[in-house]
Amino acid sequence: MVDKLKNKIEIEKLCKSYGNNHVLNSISFEFEAGKISCLMGESGIGKTTLLKVLMGLEKKDSGFVRGIDEDTNISAIFQEERLCDNLTTLGNILMVCDKTISKDTIKKQLSMVLPENVALKKVSLLSGGMRQRVAIVRAMIVSSDIVLMDEPFKGLDVDTKKVVIDYIKANQRDRTVLVVTHNIDDATMLEAPICILTKQ
Numbered sequence: 001m002v003d004k005l006k007n008k009i010e011i012e013k014l015c016k017s018y019g020n021n022h023v024l025n026s027i028s029f030e031f032e033a034g035k036i037s038c039l040m041g042e043s044g045i046g047k048t049t050l051l052k053v054l055m056g057l058e059k060k061d062s063g064f065v066r067g068i069d070e071d072t073n074i075s076a077i078f079q080e081e082r083l084c085d086n087l088t089t090l091g092n093i094l095m096v097c098d099k100t101i102s103k104d105t106i107k108k109q110l111s112m113v114l115p116e117n118v119a120l121k122k123v124s125l126l127s128g129g130m131r132q133r134v135a136i137v138r139a140m141i142v143s144s145d146i147v148l149m150d151e152p153f154k155g156l157d158v159d160t161k162k163v164v165i166d167y168i169k170a171n172q173r174d175r176t177v178l179v180v181t182h183n184i185d186d187a188t189m190l191e192a193p194i195c196i197l198t199k200q
Contacts, residue, residue: 007067007145007176008033009054014063016049023049026063029195033067036169036177038187041197047180048079050197051148054178067176068146075144077152081135085124089114092123093138101141109137112167113160129155136164140171147177153186165189 009031016024023046031037041047052058054065055074068074075096083092093106107119113133123131136152152168153161168177169190179190187194 007072009068009146009176009178010064010066011050012064012066014050014053014065015061016046016053016058017061024053024060025199027197031176031178031195032193033176034174036172036179036190036192038190038192038194039178039180039197040182040184040187040194043182045197045199047197048150051076051150051178051180054146054148072146073142073144074146074148075139075142076147077135077139077149079150079154081123081131083123083131083134085122088120088122089126089134090119092134093141096138096142098143106137106141109141109171110134112170113137113164129157129160132156133160133164136168140168145175147172147175149177149179151180151182153181153183161186162189 011027011029013026013028014024015026039047049058053060054068055076089110090103090106097106110119113136114130118126118130123134126134132152132155139147153164156164179186179192181187184194
């Protein structure tokens with residue numbers, strides 16, 4: 001993996017408000033390049049907002065973000081799967097892949113976390129947990145520098161979660177991965193350091 005893909009994310013005195021609601025108030029974090037890190041904190045503390053700022057979906061009010069610029073490729077898992085219901089599982093992943101990734105490769109990746117017959121099913125027919133796993137494969141299979149995950153294990157039972165975490169670790173490819181979670185056991189299974197977001 002070339003060095004430019006090993007992005008260390010540095011956040012310094014980052015602020016983001018919505019009117020009088022100061023969601024992020026001068027927060028500072030570092031997430032190690034090429035490693036998996038977990039971000040934890042109580043509900044409503046601003047974890048999702050932070051990910052949106054890192055993805056460029058929200059503009060920060062002030063502060064600095066280093067390690068991410070216009071040339072950084074980011075893949076993401078949102079709290080909602082954002083899948084196209086009228087497409088098959090395979091079709092949803094083909095949408096985001098370049099031509100170097102074959103259908104057989106995608107099917108093989110899917111089979112690591114889902115039954116083999118799922119690839120050709122429309123995602124509208126899948127359970128919530130299956131849809132979540134499709135979203136995870138979609139984010140992991142594409143070529144990216146950084147992977148941002150917002151509560152990716154929501155709705156998964158313990159055994160399924162272990163399978164998915166093993167899949168993520170096996171397919172990390174030296175990328176910087178940031179996982180938002182409420183469960184400390186997730187960080188333990190990911191073998192990831194924990195950063196805790198608090199009100200400043």
